[in-house]
Amino acid sequence: MSRHAADVVIVGGGLIGVWTAFFLARRKQRVVLIDKGVVGAQSSGTNFGNLRLQGRFPGQYPLSLRSQSLWEEIAALIGEDCEFARTGHLYLAYDDEERAKLEGYAQVSESHGLAIERLGPSELRKRWPWLSERAVAATFSARDATANPRLVTPAVARAARALGVTIIENSCVSDVAHSGDGFSVKTADGAHWSCGALVNAAGAWAVAIAERFGETAPIVPAGPPQFVTEPFPYLIEPSIQAIDGSVIFRQIPRGNIILAGYPRTAADPVNNRAPVPPAKTLAAMRALARVAPILAQCHVIRVWSGIEGYLPDMIPVIGPSLTMPGLFHAFGFCGHGFQIGPGVGLCLSEMIVDGATSTPLEPFSIGRFRESVAVSEKFRKEFDGA
Amino acid sequence: MDDHAGQFVRAVSRQGPRITLHFDGEAVEASEGESVLAVLLTQRSFLRRTEFGSEPRAGFCLMGACQDCWVWSDTGGRLRACTTNVTEGMVLRSQPPGVDALRG
Amino acid sequence: MPCVAEIVVVGAGPAGINAAERLCAHGHRVVLVDEGRQAGGQGYRRPSPGLDLDMAAVMGTEAGKYEALHARFARLLPQIDYRPQTLVWAVEDHVLHLVQAGVASTLRFDALVLATGAMDKIAPFPGWTLPGVFTLGGAQVALKDQGCLVGRRVAFVGSSPLLALAAAQYSKLGGKVVTIADTTPFVRKLAALPALALSPRALWRGLSYLGGAMLVGVPVLHGVTPVKVVGDGHVEALILRDRRGRERRFPCDAIALGYGLKPETQLAELAGATLRFDEAFRLWLPQCDADGRAAPGLYLAGDGAAIGGADAAEASGGLAALAVLADLGELVDEGGRLALRRRLARLRGFQKGLAKAFAWPVAQIRALPDEVMLCRCEEVRIGEIRQAMAQQLGPVEINRVKAMTRCGMGRCQGRVCGPALQEIVAGTAGIAGEQAGRLRAQAPVKPIALAVAGEAP
Secondary structure, three states: HHHHHHEEEEEEOHHHHHHHHHHHHHOOOEEEEEEOOOOOOOOOHHHHHHHHHOOHHHHHHOOOOOHHHHHHHHHHOOOOOOOOOOOOOEEEEOOHHHHHHHHHOOOOOOOHHEEEEOOOOHHHHHOOOOOOOOOOOOEEEOOEEEOOHHHHHHHHHHHHOOOOOOOOOOOOOOOEEEEOOOOEEEEEOEEEEEEEEEEEHHHHHHHHHHHOOOOOOOOOEEEEEEEEOOOOOOOOOEEEEOOOOOOEEEEEEEEEEEEEOEEEEEOOOOEEEEOOOOHHHHHHHHHHHHHHHHOOEEEEEEOOOOEEEEEEOOOOOOEOOOOOOOOOEEEEEOOEEEEEEEEHHHHHHHHHHOOOOOOOHHHOOHHHHOOHHHHHHHHHHHHOOO | OOOOOOEEOOOOOOOOOOEEEEEEEEEEEOOOOOEEHHHOOOOOOOOOOOOOOOOOEOOOOOOOOOOOOEEEEEOOOOHHHHEEHHHHHHOOOOOOOOOOHHHH | OOOOOOOEOOOOOOOHHHHHHHHHHHHOOEEEOOOOOOOOOOOOOOOOOOOOOOOHHHHHHHHHEEEHHHHHHHHHHHOOEOOEEEEEEEEEOOEEEEOOOEEEEEEOOOEEEEOEEEEEEOOOOOOOOOEEEEEEHHHHHHHHHHOEEEOOEEEEEEHHHHHHHHHHHHHHHHEEHHHHHHEOHHHHHHHHHHHHHOOHHHHHHHHHHHHHHHOOOOOOOEEEEEEEEEEEOOOOEEEOOOOOEEEEEEEOOOEEEEEEEEEEEEEHOOOOOOOOEEOOEEEEEEEOOOEEEEEEEEEOHHHHHHOOEEEEEHHHHHHHHHHHHOOOOOOOOHHHHHHHHHHHHHHHHHHHEEEEEEEEHHHHHOOOOOOOOOEEOOOEEHHHHHHHHHHOOOOOHHHHHHHHHHHOOOOOOOOOOOOHHHHHHHHHOOHHHHHHHOOOOOOOOOOHHHHHHHHOO
């Protein structure tokens, strides 16, 4: 068995893991990142690609905005833009109740300094004439953006590697333990790493590591089904979401329309499968045609999904372990980890190197699962696989 | 303009009611029972231009598998030319209708 | 076990028709779903209504079988629920998802016979996306279905006994065949003769096509390397290197390209079949037993299961039906079953021999220049694949290559580029074809319009 030493070992080469590795390496840490497959293979690489700011969990805004600043300079940070584009994001409400919800979201966003435009039906028609007339109200946030998830994680991993990070793919962590003043990490193929700090960014597979240290979280593995159409003349600039969660879509400049469908579908982390049931494909198609009737004759050509960890309160676990000093968790991103990924990586690097981060992360403590956690309305609505 | 004569050559004659369709604004004569692809390619050298490189394409597998022969209807619809029969009054295009038309 | 089994056959070619016929004969109600406008599949395709085409002349030695199959289908028609022009776009939990006349629906089944057929297996070369280059099967479909030749002067290129067959059909109907250019050297064909002699009739048929072509002065070349298609907006000439390395130019206005057949395995995969990489065909093929059983309630027949041609398709369709019946607990004619198995084994053995005599040009594909378009749908060139694979943490597996480059991501879902992509990935990574992985099938297996979903239920 080969033995090696590092300052930090990161388990999990998703977006969170690679950004954490990148920022740690910039702080001169010796970092090893281990993934059971290849970097960015699961939800990091298969998600919708939204960098949405409006409508987030209120306690997440400081982190979200910090993360967006990093996205906005991604080309300078890692040398590739990964199709980052400030497309804006449009939220649609279909009745008065939804309009009130939208207004609530808008006020939270504005209290954090985000500019939100409020639009009525006639302005909506004027600006996006192809939208169906069902929407009674909408909010538009121009700073919201999109990027190509297929490209981002490998690109960040390459940048991290260029800074000296050791990236080990196709290697399963078989054991983690605390020993002396650090951790010992073993892989199934016989490597043995000792390190001072350990980052648990193993997504839907992260609970096994937490439980080694007496902590847990009620994680549910699931896949957000995604669909894409054939290319269509480019006319939809922002990403568009119905606030009832029935549909979210965007068009890439090549012309394809990417569409995410709800509810999310239970996945099988043991066999690494995240199926997309045909009924969901039809439901998503129906929902899109209702919002944008102009697309009714457009064809869906492909579907995909990837495994993501969900938690019943629909907010992630980010921060130090409460049972083991030197262990940091970042998992269970509940389908909204893409936008906060770089911010989470930066905060974790600060916690590890400086002992603290200026960004408030208290709501994300794993300690909340010591008590029973309320199941969020969003979880009930967007999920059918528990 | 398409200066090359039709790509396809009719080897045998055919019976059946004559119909007229339109492609890129021009009237095209056809017989019932013909595929859109055969009708168009007996008169032209290609069916459409590709989305990304603007290359001319004329279909490839001719049996509904390669998806290379999709053409546009005038109302923004799509149809696969090799597996679709011509119908009277069809209005088709090699290029998508302008975005302005689509915006409505 | 249900009293009345719901049995669905997908594909109305010789395999599907044979399966449906046998199941009907045992008193079962069969639903026969087919994408085509008319039954017959690709090989036994019927002319579209109104066409003055002498199919006996087109079909040649196979005319009798062609007529017999269609006569049998006409007798079968009143006894089955036949659904032409119907796409099966997904399979899940013993339910087929269909689209017919622009409307989505579902169809439950206890037993599913997939006879989904095949398309041409294609190796790209410079200029192959020009209008006027069609698949070899496509060139035959244009003739049988529409009475059209794909061009006035046609070059038949690739590696397949069907090059000569199609050329003979073209020649008969007034087309000029400028060359039959096969990439496999003649010595390799001789080496495969012992395997081919398993089926002397088929061998004789193949030789007679070639003989026919040579008689009328068509250059028949073996061991060629296709160099490029020349043309501005349409095909003007084919340039190839002959076996001596000399470049030769054939003015022409169309090219029919084919390297044998590639099964349509998408539905089988979605229905639960296991796929394995077959070294002889260099394709991922669904696994099934001698009678076509691929998974519980799933039976495969015809070229969609294993390339074997029309005769093998008929035999395997019959066998699959017998397997369905046996699994339903019915008594089947054991002697007939054994005879069919022997026949099928012989015919498919012959095809394995053909795969050697008409080989997939692995080395030629791997040596293709960077600028060759590989993915027609997403317009991805071979150089982009090689470049993506060369970078740090670059992909070495085909699905990952697809994710990074979009190759195989488009409308056809890798049907056309898949086999060549497999070679490019394996060749660039220096790994075995099998290790390059397999492009996974996903529903919808063909594009479906949003509108087919209809209004909210």
